[in-house]
Every structure is written in C-alpha cells, then in structure tokens.
Amino acid sequence: MERKGFRGTRFPTSPPPHPSTKPPKRSRLRSLRRQVPLRYRKPRRTPPCSHQPPTRPSEPEQPEIEQLGEGQVRVGPYVYMGQIGGTYLLLRDIRNGRDNASLLILDQHAAHERVLVSRIEAGGFSGMSQPLVLPLEYTLHPAERERIQEFHESLSALGFELALREQGAGTVLEVRAVPPLLERAAAGEFIREVLAGRKEDLHSLWATMACKAAIKAGDALAPDEAVNLIAQWLMTENRQFCPHGRPCVLQWGTSDLDKMFKRMG
Numbered sequence: 530m531e532r533k534g535f536r537g538t539r540f541p542t543s544p545p546p547h548p549s550t551k552p553p554k555r556s557r558l559r560s561l562r563r564q565v566p567l568r569y570r571k572p573r574r575t576p577p578c579s580h581q582p583p584t585r586p587s588e589p590e591q592p593e594i595e596q597l598g599e600g601q602v603r604v605g606p607y608v609y610m611g612q613i614g615g616t617y618l619l620l621r622d623i624r625n626g627r628d629n630a631s632l633l634i635l636d637q638h639a640a641h642e643r644v645l646v647s648r649i650e651a652g653g654f655s656g657m658s659q660p661l662v663l664p665l666e667y668t669l670h671p672a673e674r675e676r677i678q679e680f681h682e683s684l685s686a687l688g689f690e691l692a693l694r695e696q697g698a699g700t701v702l703e704v705r706a707v708p709p710l711l712e713r714a715a716a717g718e719f720i721r722e723v724l725a726g727r728k729e730d731l732h733s734l735w736a737t738m739a740c741k742a743a744i745k746a747g748d749a750l751a752p753d754e755a756v757n758l759i760a761q762w763l764m765t766e767n768r769q770f771c772p773h774g775r776p777c778v779l780q781w782g783t784s785d786l787d788k789m790f791k792r793m794g
C-alpha cells in the first residue's frame with residue numbers, strides 16, 4: 530500500500546516483512562512487566578538537594594515521568610496520548626513548545642525488540658535460565674545436529690540448557706531449560722528456527738530472541754505498561770531502528786503536518 534503523505538519522514542518506508550502480527554497474547558506482556566518499575570515524579574516543592582550522589586555516567590538516566598491532567602502522562606520530552614490498533618503508541622514531543630510540537634508514532638513491538646536486544650547484547654540476561662518441567666524434544670537430521678553443535682555455546686550463553694541423546698538410528702535434542710525471557714512456546718519456535726538454519730551468527734540469534742520475547746502487535750497495553758516501554762526505549766541506544774532494520778518511530782513536525790495538509794506551496 531502506497532503511503533504518499535508519509536514520504537516526508539526521515540525513516541525508510543519499505544520495511545522488510547516481519548512476523549510481528551500474531552494474535553494478541555496477554556502472557557507475552559510478562560517480559561515487559563518484569564522490567565524496570567516505574568518511578569513517578571513526586572511534585573517538586575523544594576529545589577533538589579545539592580548533596581545527592583552523582584549518577585554513574587555509564588547508566589542511562591531514567592526519563593522523568595509525570596502524571597498530567599486528563600489521564601495523560603509525560604515521559605521525558607514526550608506526552609503519551611494513547612494506543613492505536615493495539616500496536617502503535619501515540620506521543621507528542623513538547624520540547625519545542627506548543628507551536629513547534631511534533632507528533633510521534635512508536636511501533637510497540639519494534640521498540641520493545643530494540644530494548645531487549647540492547648540488554649541481551651550487554652549481557653543483561655546472561656547466566657539466567659529457567660528449567661522446563663517437561664523438556665522440549667526434537668529428533669534431528671544430521672544437518673540439524675551439526676547446526677546445534679555449532680551454536681551450542683551461544684545458546685548456552687543465552688540461557689538454553691541442551692542435551693543430545695542417541696535414540697535408535699537418530700539423535701534427539703532435549704531442551705531442558707530456556708532463557709527466562711522466553712515462554713515455552715516461544716522458546717520452541719526459536720529452537721526450530723535455529724534448526725532450520727535461518728540463523729547465521731550471534732547477532733541474528735539475539736535479534737530472534739528479542740523478537741520472540743517482545744510484546745507483539747495487537748497486544749493491548751495498559752497506560753502504565755505503555756509508559757514503562759516508552760521510558761525503557763528512551764534509555765536505549767540506537768533506538769530509531771529495531772534489530773531487523775525497521776523503524777521504531779515515525780515523527781512529523783508541525784511543518785511536515787502543514788505540508789501534508791497542503792497548507793504550503
């Protein structure tokens with residue numbers, strides 16, 4: 530579908546196809562809820578104390594969160610205005626004042642994926658693993674066995690506990706534990722993608738894991754969940770694009786909107 534009016538953005542307009550439009554699943558929100566709790570801003574009546582310890586420069590500062598009137602919440606420079614289609618988060622940038630404000634649309638899946646992949650890259654979940662009461666099992670072809678051996682170390686580092694068992698003429702892969710970010714079904718999908726040879730390197734493993742763990746398009750987010758995601762996304766580097774190269778955000782300034790409404794020229 531051609532989106533003529535949207536050409537004025539500074540982001541690419543031909544994203545690769547992406548498996549992020551599955552039916553909503555509330556349980557996928559767990560990974561989002563489990564993350565950094567929100568700190569709402571307390572009304573500031575006195576100037577901040579000058580004896581506060583300095584913040585460590587390596588840790589990105591959490592954006593300030595403030596409840597505004599009419600159910601709106603400010604997260605750093607943005608005001609969260611609501612969710613559209615269970616997929617997009619609508620924001621208003623208030624940095625440039627009312628007359629130069631801009632409108633942003635955040636793709637919740639792409640944004641969460643970027644947050645998660647950055648944490649995985651930084652080793653944020655390393656050493657974490659959750660055992661499965663009933664292991665996942667796969668009968669392997671010789672080529673699949675080779676792939677599993679090739680990626681064994683990387684998969685262990687991500688939190689998978691794998692064992693190979695000879696059974697009859699074939700080999701059975703047992704997945705005994707999975708990264709805490711992944712539910713059983715998502716972990717199974719992930720392993721099947723590795724077996725199918727679709728992952729070539731560690732980065733593509735990380736991107737796939739983030740994709741399987743992230744909230745999906747169609748997941749309804751409560752306002753505090755949306756605000757939490759926006760805050761985490763604002764603390765993430767390279768946040769303009771998801772690990773697959775799709776844009777996380779589209780933005781239009783007032784002059785872009787003027788052009789789209791043919792107010793100019």
Ligand SMILES: [Zn+2]
Pocket residue numbers: 547548549638642739740741
């Ligand atoms: Zn994805």
